[in-house]
Every structure is written in structure tokens, then in C-alpha cells.
Amino acid sequence: MSVTWPEQYALSSSTHVPNNILPALIYRDVLPVPVNPELSKRLCEGNGWEKRGEWGEITIPHFHPNTHECYAIIRGSSRLALGRSKEHDAMDGIEVNIRTGDVIVIPAGVSHRSIESEKGFRYIGVYPKAAPRWRNNHCEGDEPMDALCLEISNVPIPDSDPVFGTNGPLCQIWKSARSRTRVKI
Numbered sequence: 001m002s003v004t005w006p007e008q009y010a011l012s013s014s015t016h017v018p019n020n021i022l023p024a025l026i027y028r029d030v031l032p033v034p035v036n037p038e039l040s041k042r043l044c045e046g047n048g049w050e051k052r053g054e055w056g057e058i059t060i061p062h063f064h065p066n067t068h069e070c071y072a073i074i075r076g077s078s079r080l081a082l083g084r085s086k087e088h089d090a091m092d093g094i095e096v097n098i099r100t101g102d103v104i105v106i107p108a109g110v111s112h113r114s115i116e117s118e119k120g121f122r123y124i125g126v127y128p129k130a131a132p133r134w135r136n137n138h139c140e141g142d143e144p145m146d147a148l149c150l151e152i153s154n155v156p157i158p159d160s161d162p163v164f165g166t167n168g169p170l171c172q173i174w175k176s177a178r179s180r181t182r183v184k185i
Helices: 037-045 145-153 169-181
Strands: 007-011 020-027 049-055 069-075 077-082 094-099 103-106 112-117 122-128
Touching: 007 094, 020 094, 020 169, 037 049, 037 069, 037 122, 069 094
Parallel strands: none
Antiparallel strands: 007 020, 020 103, 049 122, 069 103, 069 122, 077 094, 077 112
């Protein structure tokens, strides 16, 4: 399969959502055909990511400060809100459409939720193999932002892209984003 460069979405922090200097990535129509959970799992696990669940629409805004997360869309479509808490839906972040065959990689700290989904929408959730079990924060401001930002900044960049492996664009894009933010003394 030839490497497809993903869409990139940089998201600024907001009142209750730290987001991340690493952009969210969307790869369009990259899952093996026929699109199903087993082939999608095989692709991602062959590239150093691990399936840890299969879900449908999740409408509660949340983020994971301790791990990056990847959705491989196996059925249907959904409109996602990224980078915002529910009460600030019109003010911060972005909305993106995802559909069967797409893969979205959500950096640690970036909030996400489904706004609306087609009936039967399903995805598998995959995580870097060395990542801890995800921890949910529901964007309510109940944790100090500076502590969250420190935790998020310590989540390592994965060694491999979930779709294209070690030579895939994720590592290059994220290393470049992180190096641009480092202060040189």
C-alpha cells in the first residue's frame, strides 16, 4: 500500500481541555477491504499498536492525558468534535467527519466525542503497545491544568504509525511538531 499523508489538525488549549502540540491525524480510506474488525486489527497490531476495544458512538466529551488513541472506523460514519468541552461546543476546537475505512489518531490530551452518528457506527480503539490503560478526563476542570499538561507532554511519541508502520508519517509529523515547540537555550 502506498503511503497516504494524513489530514492534520492542530488544536489550541481551552478552559477545560489542554489539547496537545501534536496534531490530530486523519487518514482517509486506508483500512483493508473488506473493512472489518479482524483485518483492521491485524493492520494496526502489525504496526505496533494494540486493539483494546470496539465501540460505537460516545457523546461524552473526554480526553486521555496518559496515552494517544486511534480509531479505525469499521462501520458507518460520525461527526466528531475535537478539542472542546461540551459547554463550549461553538467556541473551541473543530468538527470532522469520519467514515468506514478512515483512521483517526487522537493525541493525548485532545478531547473528542461524537456529535452525531449513523446508526450502527463502530470503530476499534487501538493504542501504542507500550501505552498504559487509558485514563478518562471529562473536560470538567476537576484536575489542575498545569499537571495535565505535564502528564501529556511526557507521553512518548509512538515508534510506529498505526497504518504505515515505522516509515509512516505519524512519527515524522509528531516529532517535527514537538521539536518546533522546544525552547532552545
